[in-house]
Amino acid sequence: MENAVSIRKLSKVFGKTPVLKALDLDLKKGEFAVIFGPNGAGKTTLLKLISTLIEPTEGSVFVSGFDTAEEPEKARREIGMLSHDSYIYGELTAKENLRFFGQMYGIKSQELEERISNLLENVGLVTKADERVSTFSRGMKQRLSIARALLHRPSLLLLDEPYTGLDPGASLIFENLLKSPEFEGSTKLMVSHDLERSFALCDRILVLNKGKFVYDGLKEDLSGFEGFREKCGSMLV
Numbered sequence: 213m214e215n216a217v218s219i220r221k222l223s224k225v226f227g228k229t230p231v232l233k234a235l236d237l238d239l240k241k242g243e244f245a246v247i248f249g250p251n252g253a254g255k256t257t258l259l260k261l262i263s264t265l266i267e268p269t270e271g272s273v274f275v276s277g278f279d280t281a282e283e284p285e286k287a288r289r290e291i292g293m294l295s296h297d298s299y300i301y302g303e304l305t306a307k308e309n310l311r312f313f314g315q316m317y318g319i320k321s322q323e324l325e326e327r328i329s330n331l332l333e334n335v336g337l338v339t340k341a342d343e344r345v346s347t348f349s350r351g352m353k354q355r356l357s358i359a360r361a362l363l364h365r366p367s368l369l370l371l372d373e374p375y376t377g378l379d380p381g382a383s384l385i386f387e388n389l390l391k392s393p394e395f396e397g398s399t400k401l402m403v404s405h406d407l408e409r410s411f412a413l414c415d416r417i418l419v420l421n422k423g424k425f426v427y428d429g430l431k432e433d434l435s436g437f438e439g440f441r442e443k444c445g446s447m448l449v
């Protein structure tokens with residue numbers, strides 16, 4: 213079976229600074245991997261490269277078999293990205309934002325309206341559906357970003373610090389969405405500093421440090437969170 217993500221000798225240099233150094237990575241379909249690592253390790257840069265937001269200096273990225281350099285549109289169709297830049301428009305309402313992105317993905321209008329209602333309900337924004345996003349709190353914007361990322365039923369979820377701004381209730385809603393029948397089979401690659409919470413969700417752990425993977429292992433091979441801390445703690449600084 214073809215991998216959800218295949219990365220080969222991927223490097224990124226900003227100016228003269230090498231940020232990612234010849235990375236190789238394969239993610240199987242349905243895997244839930246989390247990337248840990250200290251500030252500046254290159255985690256967000258890696259997610260941006262996979263999502264085609266930025267281009268590699270060298271190397272290649274394949275998403276569901278699509279080479280992101282050659283077929284970026286097809287690769288993007290597979291991806292739902294949740295990140296710091298929320299990609300939502302302040303002057304539009306929550307519903308209008310989702311409509312805009314849904315139309316971009318070519319979702320037919322009746323299906324789109326149903327999808328928008330469901331997602332707004334799921335993320336707890338029904339009562340705010342017709343309010344402008346510029347009036348939203350950070351957590352409300354993050355809830356809307358979650359709905360936006362899931363709108364086109366992506367097969368690959370790239371989640372960059374998804375808990376940012378979420379209150380405990382919204383964090384649970386988010387985790388339940390990931391475990392829901394619709395998304396439990398999707399592949400997930402998450403970057404997070406919330407070690408314990410992410411460890412509980414994932415089945416594979418990667419540690420990125422100074423642009424290289426210094427650890428890659430399955431959760432089942434570690435003796436719980438304490439085992440992970442013992443093995444990887446020193447790699448996280």
Ligand SMILES: Nc1ncnc2c1ncn2[C@@H]1O[C@H](COP(=O)(O)OP(=O)(O)OP(=O)(O)O)[C@@H](O)[C@H]1O
Binds near residue numbers: 231250252254255256
């Ligand atoms: N557009 C850019 N131009 C120049 N340097 C950049 C750019 N984007 C990122 N960098 C640099 O690349 C390095 C890695 O940044 P990145 O955001 O990928 O780290 P990170 O592991 O996600 O860190 P954090 O945990 O703090 O979010 C940092 O030194 C950062 O300053």
